[in-house]
Amino acid sequence: MKIGINGDSAIALAWKQIDPDVCAAYPITPQTIIVERFSDFVADGEVETEFVTTESEHSAMTVCIGSASAGARTVTATASAGMALMWEMLGIASGMRVPITMAVANRTLSAPLNIHCDHSDVMSARDSGWILLFAENVQEAYDNAIMSMRIAEHPEVRLPVMHNLDGFILTHAIERMTTLDTHDVKDFVGEYTCEHSLLDIKNPVTHGVMDLQDYFFEHKYQLVEAMDASKPVIDQVFTDFAALSGRKYEMIECYRCDDADYVTVVMGSTAGTMKEAVDQLREEGHKVGCIKMRVYRPFPWEKIAAAVQGKKRVAVMDRHIGLGSTGPMFPEVCSTVIDQDSPPDVVNFVYGLGGRDVPVSDLKEVYMSMIEERCDKLNFLGVRI
Amino acid sequence: MKLSLKELSKSEQRLTPGHRLCAGCTEAIVARQVLMATEKPVVISQSTGCFEVSTTIFPYSAWNVPWIHTAFENAAATAAGVESAYRVLRRKGKVKDDIRFLAFAGDGATYDIGFQALSGAFERGHNFLYVCLNNEAYMNTGIQRSGATSHGAATTTCPAGSCIPGKEHHPKDMTMIIAAHEPPYAAQAAPHNWKDLITKANKGFEAGGPAFLNVMTPCPRGWRHESNGAIDMSRLAVDTCVWPLYEYENGKFSLTSDSLRIAEGKKEKLPVTDWLNSQGRFKHLTKDKWMDTVETIQEEVDRKWENLQKLCKL
Numbered sequence: 001m002k003i004g005i006n007g008d009s010a011i012a013l014a015w016k017q018i019d020p021d022v023c024a025a026y027p028i029t030p031q032t033i034i035v036e037r038f039s040d041f042v043a044d045g046e047v048e049t050e051f052v053t054t055e056s057e058h059s060a061m062t063v064c065i066g067s068a069s070a071g072a073r074t075v076t077a078t079a080s081a082g083m084a085l086m087w088e089m090l091g092i093a094s095g096m097r098v099p100i101t102m103a104v105a106n107r108t109l110s111a112p113l114n115i116h117c118d119h120s121d122v123m124s125a126r127d128s129g130w131i132l133l134f135a136e137n138v139q140e141a142y143d144n145a146i147m148s149m150r151i152a153e154h155p156e157v158r159l160p161v162m163h164n165l166d167g168f169i170l171t172h173a174i175e176r177m178t179t180l181d182t183h184d185v186k187d188f189v190g191e192y193t194c195e196h197s198l199l200d201i202k203n204p205v206t207h208g209v210m211d212l213q214d215y216f217f218e219h220k221y222q223l224v225e226a227m228d229a230s231k232p233v234i235d236q237v238f239t240d241f242a243a244l245s246g247r248k249y250e251m252i253e254c255y256r257c258d259d260a261d262y263v264t265v266v267m268g269s270t271a272g273t274m275k276e277a278v279d280q281l282r283e284e285g286h287k288v289g290c291i292k293m294r295v296y297r298p299f300p301w302e303k304i305a306a307a308v309q310g311k312k313r314v315a316v317m318d319r320h321i322g323l324g325s326t327g328p329m330f331p332e333v334c335s336t337v338i339d340q341d342s343p344p345d346v347v348n349f350v351y352g353l354g355g356r357d358v359p360v361s362d363l364k365e366v367y368m369s370m371i372e373e374r375c376d377k378l379n380f381l382g383v384r385i
Numbered sequence: 386m387k388l389s390l391k392e393l394s395k396s397e398q399r400l401t402p403g404h405r406l407c408a409g410c411t412e413a414i415v416a417r418q419v420l421m422a423t424e425k426p427v428v429i430s431q432s433t434g435c436f437e438v439s440t441t442i443f444p445y446s447a448w449n450v451p452w453i454h455t456a457f458e459n460a461a462a463t464a465a466g467v468e469s470a471y472r473v474l475r476r477k478g479k480v481k482d483d484i485r486f487l488a489f490a491g492d493g494a495t496y497d498i499g500f501q502a503l504s505g506a507f508e509r510g511h512n513f514l515y516v517c518l519n520n521e522a523y524m525n526t527g528i529q530r531s532g533a534t535s536h537g538a539a540t541t542t543c544p545a546g547s548c549i550p551g552k553e554h555h556p557k558d559m560t561m562i563i564a565a566h567e568p569p570y571a572a573q574a575a576p577h578n579w580k581d582l583i584t585k586a587n588k589g590f591e592a593g594g595p596a597f598l599n600v601m602t603p604c605p606r607g608w609r610h611e612s613n614g615a616i617d618m619s620r621l622a623v624d625t626c627v628w629p630l631y632e633y634e635n636g637k638f639s640l641t642s643d644s645l646r647i648a649e650g651k652k653e654k655l656p657v658t659d660w661l662n663s664q665g666r667f668k669h670l671t672k673d674k675w676m677d678t679v680e681t682i683q684e685e686v687d688r689k690w691e692n693l694q695k696l697c698k699l
Contacts, residue, residue, distance in 0.1 A: 198428050
């Protein structure tokens with residue numbers, strides 16, 4: 001069914017269709033609509049979910065870890081400062097291998113206080129052992145919420161998943177999208193079975209132990225293996241989802257890249273604007289394309305390396321600045337090309353901080369500065385200096 | 386609950402020997418008493434601290450029951466998560482057992498860093514018993530002051546100096562703060578009086594909502610007393626009215642056991658100097674220059690004891 005809906009409500013709708021066992025969350029702009037809409041479904045008895053309205057995001061993530069360890073399928077949502085407050089618990093969730101899924105309505109971090117979009121919240125958690133998915137539009141935000149569960153709960157993965165959607169740009173904007181039948185969603189996600197539930201009193205298990213120098217490294221390495229194992233699982237889930245929905249996703253999406261000399265690498269809603277910039281420049285005769293990264297963790301090394309090979313120049317678009325360094329994606333994309341015989345020149349554009357509008361004209365300028373060799377290694381798109 | 390040592394000695398060993406707590410530590414004693422207070426299956430949530438690190442060093446575990454630790458400041462929230470899963474999975478028929486939920490946390494994890502999570506869990510009405518193993522300082526990290534540390538006590542962050550005689554502030558009254566949440570049950574206990582403690586833990590397990598048990602848990606290393614002295618310290622805390630035994634049940638406060646007998650004049654109330662002189666952490670207070678501090682501590686103990694007696698008569 002085609003409906004008009006904003007990104008937050010689309011997440012809440014996906015949750016309603018999934019009917020998770022536990023949702024523990026704390027309200028924060030621009031995530032709030034998710035928990036508001038979902039609490040409507042709880043209040044009206046449309047889901048059986050135990051909805052825990054915690055007193056902080058730290059407790060929200062803690063409740064999620066406790067409930068998931070007790071065998072409950074568990075969801076939550078946050079943004080910005082909320083993620084910062086739960087940051088300690090993010091690594092504990094992945095380290096304890098609980099398949100929580102969390103919607104993140106990407107918003108910048110203070111100071112100065114600002115409620116609008118950039119990726120500084122999720123980027124601060126990029127190494128915390130969570131699988132990270134990004135959405136270009138409301139449809140993808142909805143689809144990611146459903147697919148995340150299958151990825152997280154896969155026995156060879158058992159890692160938490162963050163499915164990101166750009167604050168306000170996607171969370172609050174109403175777009176047209178196609179829903180799935182609730183029955184199909186339930187079938188797709190299936191039943192969750194927990195291997196070592198705390199409620200299995202006949203088989204008591206100690207969760208969250210003290211782990212010293214003699215074992216810690218090996219247990220961390222198991223997370224490395226789980227991240228590696230998630231790649232074929234993600235591909236399979238995307239394939240299965242395509243069979244259900246007709247929408248086929250890939251870890252990266254290459255748009256008009258085949259004969260392009262100049263490409264950008266971009267995540268989130270800006271990918272949509274970037275495609276428009278590519279279309280306009282193509283009409284003007286420029287050989288340009290863009291690579292949208294849907295999955296940022298695990299990082300799709302091989303796919304990025306193959307996609308940028310042979311290009312003249314690549315601009316990595318970071319909606320976050322690693323202060324004192326570059327955007328966080330930049331060195332990672334650079335590292336994919338270091339073994340190539342004649343690697344492309346890779347440059348970095350930091351853009352859209354604090355929700356700064358990113359119009360098509362600005363993105364066209366990114367390409368033109370690459371083509372006309374006017375760009376620096378590190379560029380700040382549109383900032384008034 | 387009828388209690389006899391003979392019967393209790395036959396109860397299941399939920400915390401097994403072989404853990405690595407210090408000699409003379411009362412945490413294991415308190416935990417074993419609490420775990421004897423119900424025959425129902427128990428799932429435990431525990432904050433970071435001495436008790437957690439000494440019972441679960443991988444690949445060993447001293448726990449014979451399902452047990453979870455996530456972090457320091459969130460034993461209540463972790464328990465709330467497990468209990469929420471239990472509610473929904475029981476509703477869906479996926480879990481059949483009648484389970485009790487228990488959280489163990491130290492005083493730092495309760496009075497200070499974990500207070501918000503504790504308060505939130507009590508406000509939301511999660512059905513679990515929260516036991517504070519109160520040894521009056523951050524013992525796991527080496528005896529730093531907490532909001533539970535006694536006035537005048539020396540710790541490694543409020544040492545007895547030439548200008549400042551140890552901790553300058555009275556401890557928070559956490560049991561009263563929890564009682565102000567108006568839960569079905571809250572109480573103070575001490576391990577020398579096992580019958581009182583187990584009875585209270587049983588009431589907490591069966592309260593049908595959030596229950597709080599604040600237990601005086603002497604620490605030989607932190608308090609600087611002999612390792613065979615912890616039970617004596619527990620007794621002194623009660624007999625000096627530094628740590629009155631009482632409970633808050635369905636909106637009513639009542640003194641229990643020895644504290645009730647002191648209030649009724651059937652047992653002598655000992656001076657606080659008996660308590661202070663028994664422990665190395667108060668040793669500096671015997672100097673003449675800190676006499677005022679000792680008097681202030683006695684006045685504070687007396688003031689709170691009078692207030693508590695009034696509350697219990699209401």
